Amino acid sequence: MKKHGVIFLLVLCVAFMSFLGACKTEDKKENYETVPILEDVRPEEEKMNTFTDLNGNEVTYNMNTRRIVALSGAGDLVAFGIRPLAVSGSTTTSGYESFFKGVDLLDYNTPFNAEEILSYKPELILVYQNMEQDNIDKLTKIAPVIPLYRESFDFEVRLGYIGEIFGLEENAETLIEYAEQVKEAQLAKIEGMGIKDKTVSIFYYAQGVSIPPTDSWYFNKIIYDYLGMKRLPIAEEFLENADNPFTPISNESLRNYEGDIVIYADLSAAGLEPEIPEILQTNPGWKTLTAVRENRVGVIDATLYTEKDVLYLQAQYDGIIKAFEKATAK
Amino acid sequence: MREKLRRRERKLYNGTKFVICMSVGCGLLLIFMIGFMYFGAEKISFADLWNGLFHFDEGNFNHVVVRDMRLPRLLADIMVGVSLSVAGAVMQGNTKNPMADSGIMGISSGSIFAVVFMMIFLPDASRLERIGYSCLGAGISTMMIYLVAFIGKKGITPERMVLSGMAISTLFSSITSGIVLKEGLTSEMLKYTAGSSANAIWMDVSVSAPFFLAGFALALMISRSLTVMNLGDDVSKGLGANTAIIKLSSTLVVLVLSAIAVIIIGPVGYVGLMVPHIVRHFVGTDYRLVLPSCAVLGALFVVVVDLIARIMIAPLEFPVGILITMIGVPFFIFVSRRQRGDAFGG
Structure with a gap:
């Protein structure tokens, strides 16, 4: 019996491992090449x-x-x-x-x-x-x-x-x-959209709705520092407490954190089209936000903002501007 | 004659304690239910509470808080409290293992594994199907726990069941982590990493309710048989009990109620360990008294802990599962030590 039990467990584990190995990865989005294409002009000899x-x-x-x-x-x-x-x-x-x-x-x-x-x-x-x-x-x-x-x-x-x-x-x-030009061009777009002085609330979902910590995500830097958008004082207060980030906000209080523009940062898009997950769409606190009721929540792929490398800069700005356009649509 | 009289006296004594336990439990549950509905991150008045329940106005935010946030969460907590404590009591009776609990024994890990597996590979599955998968995962893990505990010369003993359960729990947790690492963690799956009823919605409650009621009703139906089973297999067979059917029904109750708890709130351990122990201390070992008492005290326990979780760092949320674990671990150690003492005649 002991032998059979062990064999059963082994077979089960092997089956799981084979299944995992066979898992396919989905195709990701199309090429995004806007950065100047430069050459490595260094000579070959050792220096x-x-x-x-x-x-x-x-x-x-x-x-x-x-x-x-x-x-x-x-x-x-x-x-x-x-x-x-x-x-x-x-x-x-x-x-x-x-x-x-x-x-x-x-x-x-x-x-x-x-x-x-x-x-x-x-x-x-x-x-x-x-x-x-x-x-x-x-x-x-x-x-x-x-x-x-x-x-x-x-x-x-x-x-x-x-x-x-x-x-x-x-x-x-x-x-x-190039980086400076990209930034200037996006600033001009923000001016053109007439949203420069608006408050922006960025939310993400992990065990509940929360606000992504400032330093961990590059989109915070772009939105609040480079593009000069404003954050609500209550959100500032939330982030100032080091214990808060990653802690969900009560559904009952969520609407107090809603700014003029609402952005959802999708942490699991991983290069795919970012979206608001079903679990959030049915969340009673989320549904109390005016932007949600009016279907004007911009969505960004948070994983695109984990690196600050210049290669991704244009895509990062484009993602934000696209989200702003959705969030400010009449 | 004297022994008969003594037994009758004890029965009456336990019966009286049962009535007291149920009355006090129900009274406290009612008070805390009102407290649960009244207190929270947002301040609301009693008028809003009343109107939110009986004269709902969709445009009134406080009514939305009452009806769409607090009420489904309260019902979810009650269902989870009842499910876990009744499942724990039935499991302890069925296996004659005082340490049995669906979380500790790995049944919940099996459910979580099945649900996460389904979310990745069958993302379009409905919430109803999710319950089915949760039950299936619980069933597979239960089978494996018995199988592993059975290996060896001594056969199934309470200690081996706990060890087997912990091993299977670790196995399923590891496989779940492996799948998540490979495929990525989605927002939906996060619910199954730490128990929290913060985002419970009406759909969770309504889809789970029929299974919950069926599981609970079956538990009450077999409560007398479970009491007989506690006398030992030979005695219960001698008294005409069909032990195989009772064991099968008990297992079914545990699977369904554990799976329901996982679906509603995610992984929460120790409720099924703590509540039945406390209840047995008051009402004895008659499962006709134990199970209803477990239901009331289990619901009370989860409602109280979740109320604390909601208001302790408001307007932020503290996961109720973590708070329960913080209470449950010392209790587990206490019970383990007591069992050890008993085993050595202490």
């Missing part, structure tokens, strides 16, 4: 360089190397024309396939797998800004390690830094200018 990274550490590396593994900044790097051997698996590559042609996606990102990285025999490893020194030390045994700005919203800082690492200052200038 050793000593660089002081953002943590103040000196790193000596071959600045012309193509053997790069990037755990961060993939969207910035490919915009420069640089094609690393492998990049972080969490990178938003959907719609940008041509930029990532020949670039592998790492299976492990946080935590990384040193053996996987080693298998690429890299000459330079680019990591995220907040990587612990212990992990940097581990990776340094494989190849020189340079952390990139991940948290900074300033393209001049982010892109200028990458330009300096690879001696691609001209490419950096072009991209910085």
